[in-house]
Amino acid sequence: MKNTLLGKTLEELQGICLDLKLPKFAGKQIADWIYLKGVSDINSMTNLSLNARQTLSENFEVGLIPPVEEHHSDDGTSKYLYKYHDNVFVETVMIPDKSRVTLCVSTQVGCKMGCEFCATGKQGFNRNLNAGEIINLVRTLPEFEDLNNIVYMGMGEPFDNYKEVVKSIEILTSDWGFAMSPRRITVSTSGIIPQMIDFIYETQCHLAISMHNPFHKERQEIMPIEKKYPIEDVCDEIRKHNWYGQRRVSFEYIVFKGKNNTYDHAKEISYLLRGIETRVNLIRYHSTPDTALEGASDEEIQRFQEELEGFGLITTIRASKGEDILAACGLLSTKKIMEENRE
Numbered sequence: 001m002k003n004t005l006l007g008k009t010l011e012e013l014q015g016i017c018l019d020l021k022l023p024k025f026a027g028k029q030i031a032d033w034i035y036l037k038g039v040s041d042i043n044s045m046t047n048l049s050l051n052a053r054q055t056l057s058e059n060f061e062v063g064l065i066p067p068v069e070e071h072h073s074d075d076g077t078s079k080y081l082y083k084y085h086d087n088v089f090v091e092t093v094m095i096p097d098k099s100r101v102t103l104c105v106s107t108q109v110g111c112k113m114g115c116e117f118c119a120t121g122k123q124g125f126n127r128n129l130n131a132g133e134i135i136n137l138v139r140t141l142p143e144f145e146d147l148n149n150i151v152y153m154g155m156g157e158p159f160d161n162y163k164e165v166v167k168s169i170e171i172l173t174s175d176w177g178f179a180m181s182p183r184r185i186t187v188s189t190s191g192i193i194p195q196m197i198d199f200i201y202e203t204q205c206h207l208a209i210s211m212h213n214p215f216h217k218e219r220q221e222i223m224p225i226e227k228k229y230p231i232e233d234v235c236d237e238i239r240k241h242n243w244y245g246q247r248r249v250s251f252e253y254i255v256f257k258g259k260n261n262t263y264d265h266a267k268e269i270s271y272l273l274r275g276i277e278t279r280v281n282l283i284r285y286h287s288t289p290d291t292a293l294e295g296a297s298d299e300e301i302q303r304f305q306e307e308l309e310g311f312g313l314i315t316t317i318r319a320s321k322g323e324d325i326l327a328a329c330g331l332l333s334t335k336k337i338m339e340e341n342r343e
Helices: 010-019 026-036 050-059 131-139 158-173 193-202 216-222 231-238 263-272 298-310 331-342
Strands: 069-072 078-083 089-097 100-104 108-110 125-128 149-152 185-189 206-210 249-254 278-283 314-317
Touching: 010 026, 078 131, 089 131, 125 158, 131 158, 149 158, 158 185, 158 193, 185 193, 193 206, 193 231, 206 231, 216 231, 231 263, 263 298, 278 298, 298 314
Parallel strands: 100 149, 149 185, 185 206, 206 249, 249 278, 278 314
Antiparallel strands: 069 078, 078 089, 089 100, 108 125
16 A cells, blocks of 8 residues: 555655655645645646656555445435545544534544543544544545534544644645634544643644533543543633633533533533633533433423523533434444444
């Protein structure tokens, strides 16, 4: 298998050209063909000389890999399943909402975090995706031309694969890449504090924190990361930074039946978030195999929203989409893995 050009930065592409005795400016031409024009074949790069194309083709391929499965929901949500060269499955979900088209991308095959409610975590950890594999999820999207928002909230913990995630963001936001505004990108984390601090200083993208419970003991029961990086410490670090203006930090909160939606939970959340310009996004739970957790009813979620708002917190209830196509992260790939294991 040849090395891929997809996922390389402009500097790396220029370095490849110099190594192959090609002019340095050919690196910018290659970037245009890959990221702006979306070609899948080096021979399509017609402003490169024939010799340059032949030399590149002997050593590299573009590296675009289309999805192997597509699932489309009645509500417009689409889920795509990818099979990469080492026979691993990765998911991405396209979510339309009025004039917005949001893509939820994955960053790992499986996950180390072991959250009780997450199907991906129950797969265990296989490997990190490289920047090219992350970018492939974006560039091969059938709705690519309509895409205007990207969220790193799919399979895996983005900050456990920090280097490749930030590299993919560089490609998405650079003028030589996709030229997206960083304000169109949100990265979610369960709270790996050192990488979270780096992210705040090294990018201009939005940040989302997966909270799901404000109490240390209760959160640790469903999110083992709480033991190393308590949510209180995460909030204390976020409080040190300015979140006014266009850049945002938000908190994600799956509402579980009878677990994390009492008045005391709302009060503790308001305490943790004191002094932070933020919002809490309440999320309906998509059932996951092998867990006793259940989603709260719509009435319970609405009541919890009212309690949070009573403490002065801006709170939204995220629309639940794509449940009929296993849109929650990890469900489709888990199903596919089980099917292949039975064969």
